[in-house]
Amino acid sequence: MRTAVWFGLVLAAVSAARNVILTKPGQTAIFECPFNKYRSLIWSHENALIVRIEKKTGMTHKGKGGIVDRAKQKNLKGPTLEISGVKDEDAGEFTCNADGELQTYLLFVVSVSVKPSADLQLGSKAQLQCQVKGLMQGPPVKWRNPGGSLQPSELQLDSVARSDAGTWKCMFSHDGLTYNESLEIRVTEPATTTHLPDSSQNSKDFSNPSCVTNPPPLLLGLSWWMWVIIGVGCLVVVLLMVIIICLYRRIKRKRVSKENHRGEGSCGAFPTAAERPQQRRRREKPSPVLLQHHLME
Ligand SMILES: *[C@@H]1O[C@H](CO)[C@@H](O)[C@H](O)[C@H]1NC(C)=O
Numbered sequence: 001m002r003t004a005v006w007f008g009l010v011l012a013a014v015s016a017a018r019n020v021i022l023t024k025p026g027q028t029a030i031f032e033c034p035f036n037k038y039r040s041l042i043w044s045h046e047n048a049l050i051v052r053i054e055k056k057t058g059m060t061h062k063g064k065g066g067i068v069d070r071a072k073q074k075n076l077k078g079p080t081l082e083i084s085g086v087k088d089e090d091a092g093e094f095t096c097n098a099d100g101e102l103q104t105y106l107l108f109v110v111s112v113s114v115k116p117s118a119d120l121q122l123g124s125k126a127q128l129q130c131q132v133k134g135l136m137q138g139p140p141v142k143w144r145n146p147g148g149s150l151q152p153s154e155l156q157l158d159s160v161a162r163s164d165a166g167t168w169k170c171m172f173s174h175d176g177l178t179y180n181e182s183l184e185i186r187v188t189e190p191a192t193t194t195h196l197p198d199s200s201q202n203s204k205d206f207s208n209p210s211c212v213t214n215p216p217p218l219l220l221g222l223s224w225w226m227w228v229i230i231g232v233g234c235l236v237v238v239l240l241m242v243i244i245i246c247l248y249r250r251i252k253r254k255r256v257s258k259e260n261h262r263g264e265g266s267c268g269a270f271p272t273a274a275e276r277p278q279q280r281r282r283r284e285k286p287s288p289v290l291l292q293h294h295l296m297e
Contacts, residue, residue, distance in 0.1 A: 018093075019105045022179055023086045024112075031105050033079040035098035042097040043073065043081045045090070050081070091134030109133040112170050112183040120160045121190045128155040130170030130181070144169040144180070162187055 023029045033041065043050040049063030050071050062068050067083060067090055074080040079098070083090060086109055094105040114120070115127040130153045132141050141153040146166030157164060165187035169180040219227060 018175075019103070020174060020177070020179065021094075021105055021107045022181065023107060023109055024181070025086055025088060025109055027086050029083045029086050029090070029107055031081040031083075031094055031096065032077065033081070033096035033098060033103055035096070035101050035103070036078050038098035038101075040099065041079050042095075043071070043079075044095045044097070046092045047095075053079070088133045106174070107134055108172075108174075108179070110170060110172075110179075110181040112168075112181050114168075114183060114185060118184060119186045119188055120157075120164070122162065122187055123159050123190070126157040126160050126164075128157065128168065128183070129153070130183075132170070132172050135172060135174060138173055138175075141170060141172045144171050146185075160187055 019031075021029055021031065031043075033043075035041075039055055041053045041055070043052075044063075045065075045067055048065060049061075050068055051063065051073050052061040053059075053073060060073065066087075070084050072082045072084070074082060079096065081094070081096070086107075088109050088111070091107050091109040094107055096103040096105075109132075111129070111131045111133075113129045115129075120126050128143060128151075130141055130143055135141070143151040143153060143155055145151055145164065145168055147163055150171070153170065165185055168183045168185055170183065171178060171180045173179065222230075
């Protein structure tokens with residue numbers, strides 16, 4: 001039992017000794033070694049040498065690999081290592097070894113991103129991603145939205161809401177401690193949707209009065225000028241028929257008068273159906289209708 005407690009305490013001490021350092025890709029990671037008294041100092045990354053410094057002679061021996069080219073050894077308060085332009089593959093354990101005294105660091109490279117951009121349009125689709133490199137175990141990485149609720153680390157927003165605006169936090173924990181990386185999201189109302197209802201209302205306002213103020217007066221589905229044309233047309237047809245009937249009668253009568261050697265007959269204008277037989281019977285008699293004179297001359 002006692003050994004278990006001791007073992008636990010030792011483990012805690014070891015893990016506490018591992019400084020956790022958070023960076024984003026492209027940033028500079030800074031490691032400060034707490035040991036000032038040493039003869040030789042070795043900086044390593046995942047057990048691979050970055051640089052070895054001999055204090056007495058000031059000689060340095062560099063390792064191989066991409067990270068070595070981006071590493072700079074400084075002496076500020078103590079020996080300090082700076083890794084510029086951090087990459088995902090830089091994540092992991094760093095060690096400062098001062099004559100056998102060790103200080104270890106755990107570098108997490110945290111990438112937070114939102115597609116298509118941090119300026120999202122209301123109702124649009126978006127993809128939020130949080131990736132933590134260097135995290136070996138523990139609870140899964142989560143997004144904490146501005147409202148405070150936890151979401152998966154790879155999140156698809158089908159329709160961006162106003163409540164999505166604000167600070168999103170990518171949360172992860174290591175050795176019982178919780179870390180986070182922030183991402184600011186702005187939500188803008190798309191200009192098209194705010195103007196569309198206005199423009200449609202305007203077009204209605206413009207179209208409605210034209211329909212109300214200019215209603216074509218319809219009689220049996222025809223406008224007034226159609227009735228005028230029909231009326232005039234009927235009048236012309238009636239007049240033409242009258243003229244044709246009169247001319248026909250005149251010609252007939254001329255023939256009859258030539259045969260009988262008699263005077264000219266008359267054209268009975270507008271005879272009713274009842275009058276016609278009578279007129280025919282009394283053809284000889286000149287009728288005193290005014291129209292007759294016009295037609296004769
Ligand atoms: C996020 O981390 C900062 C320190 O980096 C801490 O002060 C803050 O409380 C953390 N936020 C949450 C929600 O854990």
